[in-house]
Amino acid sequence: DVKVTQSSRYLVKRTGEKVFLECVQDMDHENMFWYRQDPGLGLRLIYFSYDVKMKEKGDIPEGYSVSREKKERFSLILESASTNQTSMYLCASSLLTGANVLTFGAGSRLTVL
Amino acid sequence: GNSVTQMEGPVTLSEEAFLTINCTYTATGYPSLFWYVQYPGEGLQLLLKATKADDKGSNKGFEATYRKETTSFHLEKGSVQVSDSAVYFCALSRDNNNDMRFGAGTRLTVKP
Numbered sequence: 001d002v003k004v005t006q007s008s009r010y011l012v013k014r015t016g017e018k019v020f021l022e023c024v025q026d027m028d029h030e031n032m033f034w035y036r037q038d039p040g041l042g043l044r045l046i047y048f049s050y051d052v053k054m055k056e057k058g059d060i061p062e063g064y065s066v067s068r069e070k071k072e073r074f075s076l077i078l079e080s081a082s083t084n085q086t087s088m089y090l091c092a093s094s095l096l097t098g099a100n101v102l103t104f105g106a107g108s109r110l111t112v113l
Numbered sequence: 114g115n116s117v118t119q120m121e122g123p124v125t126l127s128e129e130a131f132l133t134i135n136c137t138y139t140a141t142g143y144p145s146l147f148w149y150v151q152y153p154g155e156g157l158q159l160l161l162k163a164t165k166a167d168d169k170g171s172n173k174g175f176e177a178t179y180r181k182e183t184t185s186f187h188l189e190k191g192s193v194q195v196s197d198s199a200v201y202f203c204a205l206s207r208d209n210n211n212d213m214r215f216g217a218g219t220r221l222t223v224k225p
Contacts, residue, residue, distance in 0.1 A: 056212075
C-alpha cells in the first residue's frame with residue numbers, strides 16, 4: 001500500500017512562529033499536494049508539486065511556501081503563523097498520469113494561539 | 114472554473130436506510146469524478162471513481178454514475194451501516210491537470 005506520512009498529527013504554535021509541516025510518501029509518486037481542510041469549506045489546495053524543485057500555486061497560497069528537495073518529501077512552511085491559519089492540513093500524492101487518484105496522509109491539525 | 118457542489122449535511126439515517134448524497138459539477142473538457150471518504154481521525158481515502166460519461170463506480174456497496182447530461186455524480190447506497198458514518202467528499206479532476214477540486218463534504222451519521 002502507498003503510504004503518505006505526515007510527521008505531526010497535532011501542533012500548537014504561537015502567532016509569528018515559523019512552522020514546518022513535513023510529508024513523506026513511499027511509492028515514488030511524482031505529484032504531491034498540500035490541502036487545507038476547514039468545516040463547510042471542504043478541501044482547498046494550497047500548493048502542489050509535480051517534480052523535484054517544481055511547485056505550483058493552488059487556490060490559497062498566501063502565507064504559505066513549500067519545498068520539494070527530494071521526490072518523496074514535500075514540506076509546507078508557514079513563515080509567520082497567524083490565527084487564521086489554524087486548520088487541518090492534509091498532504092496527498094499521486095502518479096503523474098492516469099485518473100489522478102490521490103493518496104492522503106492522516107492530517108496535521110495546527111492550532112495557532 | 115472547475116468546481117463541485119454537493120448537498121449540505123449533516124445527514125442522519127437509521128441503519129439499513131437508503132442513502133443518496135447529491136453532487137453536481139462544473140468543468141471544461143472531460144473530467145474524472147471521484148468520491149472520497151474520511152472516517153473519524155483519518156485522512157481521506159478513495160471510495161470510488163468514474164473516468165468517462167455513463168461509467169458507474171462502485172465499492173463497499175456504494176455506487177455513483179457519471180451523468181454528463183445532468184453534470185452529476187450522486188452517491189448511493191441501498192442499506193447503510195453504522196460503520197459508514199463518515200464525511201463524504203465529491204471531487205473532480207480534469208484531463209491533463211494535476212489538481213483535484215473537492216466539494217465541501219457531507220457528514221453522514223448512521224444510528225443503530
